Amino acid sequence: MAFKPDSDESVYLRESVQTAAKILVVGHFAVGKTTFIGTMSEIPPLRTEEVMTRAGEGIDDLKGTTGKTTTTVAMDFGRLTLSEELVLYLFGTPGQQRFVQVWEDISRGALGALVLVDPERLDESFPVMDLVEHYGIPYTIAVNRFGDRPDHADEEIREALDLLPETPLVSCDARDQRSSANALITLVRYLQSRLN
Amino acid sequence: MTTPDEPEQEQPATPLVPAYVITNGRSLLDDDTLSLITLVTTAQDAPAVQHLDPEKRRLLELCSGGHLSVAEIAGHTQFPVGVVKILLSDLTQGGYLVTRAPIPAAKLVDRNILEQVLHGLQARFG
Numbered sequence A: 001m002a003f004k005p006d007s008d009e010s011v012y013l014r015e016s017v018q019t020a021a022k023i024l025v026v027g028h029f030a031v032g033k034t035t036f037i038g039t040m041s042e043i044p045p046l047r048t049e050e051v052m053t054r055a056g057e058g059i060d061d062l063k064g065t066t067g068k069t070t071t072t073v074a075m076d077f078g079r080l081t082l083s084e085e086l087v088l089y090l091f092g093t094p095g096q097q098r099f100v101q102v103w104e105d106i107s108r109g110a111l112g113a114l115v116l117v118d119p120e121r122l123d124e125s126f127p128v129m130d131l132v133e134h135y136g137i138p139y140t141i142a143v144n145r146f147g148d149r150p151d152h153a154d155e156e157i158r159e160a161l162d163l164l165p166e167t168p169l170v171s172c173d174a175r176d177q178r179s180s181a182n183a184l185i186t187l188v189r190y191l192q193s194r195l196n
Numbered sequence B: 001m002t003t004p005d006e007p008e009q010e011q012p013a014t015p016l017v018p019a020y021v022i023t024n025g026r027s028l029l030d031d032d033t034l035s036l037i038t039l040v041t042t043a044q045d046a047p048a049v050q051h052l053d054p055e056k057r058r059l060l061e062l063c064s065g066g067h068l069s070v071a072e073i074a075g076h077t078q079f080p081v082g083v084v085k086i087l088l089s090d091l092t093q094g095g096y097l098v099t100r101a102p103i104p105a106a107k108l109v110d111r112n113i114l115e116q117v118l119h120g121l122q123a124r125f126g
């Protein structure tokens, strides 16, 4: 009994939903991933744990099998029913490289990723940028501007992150639904443009 | 270039029941047939449940209310994703559950899906 969610049908998907899609919301520590998912989700965001083997620091270490210990990594996610037929899940994923196993699982089948970055801590975004590139996930940068520090010019950010000219970069306040939705829309438009 | 560790991620795993007990010692390797966004619900003509482990019965109870993704089932039950996948996969093979597959890899860049996502976002938040 304890496992049945307390109330209502809104826990469950509409009967008509046939297809599930997934977009990743990624970024370094405390950049706003959980906030973003909470802002956008139609259900209270959920959290799951992945029991995983910890295999050193780098992607290359993954293939090795020595000296492993297990650890758990939390990922949080939310849900958006976008049509009678389609549901979109947003998965928040930590950007530290030692969580690569979680990345393999979570990135499989993802349409794309929104990479949240704090312009004051751009260097902390390098590991997560490496991961999206490594897994070949198309992405859009969402600049989460904390507080009222001086604006960093987009060009500065592009240069620091070594972005391709076609990679979109948008500003986004993860606490604001319109702003967050706009970042997702920018990502989806970019994904569409890649098909042409 | 290291980032501060989140304390919770350094703690040892503390599932409600040790994983090796509820999965009967099966490994936690990825089951490719179930992804995080595979949609699951109970089968119409499911066999009797009396002989099933309590964990499996609880999963079935949760799934009986409608469709949920594998990730949501893990989130609601607090079982680790790997454990949930194994249990759900057993239950599916046993005829208790039916799944709706996520988008097949080949159709990932399906125009229709992107279009539906875009229109859905614009309709709701535009």
Ligand SMILES: Nc1nc2c(ncn2[C@@H]2O[C@H](COP(=O)(O)OP(=O)(O)OP(=O)(O)O)[C@@H](O)[C@H]2O)c(=O)[nH]1
Pocket (backbone or CB within 6 Å): A027, A028, A029, A030, A031, A032, A033, A034, A035, A036, A094, A144, A145, A146, A147, A172, A173, A174, A175, B006
């Ligand atoms: N000013 C401002 N603060 C924000 C914004 N987004 C998040 N925050 C705050 O930043 C803090 C961290 O946000 P989280 O959403 O927990 O970040 P996270 O990426 O999930 O963090 P971890 O999961 O610990 O890596 C919280 O106190 C948020 O309230 C934003 O857009 N603007």
Ligand SMILES: [Mg+2]
Pocket (backbone or CB within 6 Å): A033, A034, A035, A076, A092
């Ligand atoms: Mg978080």
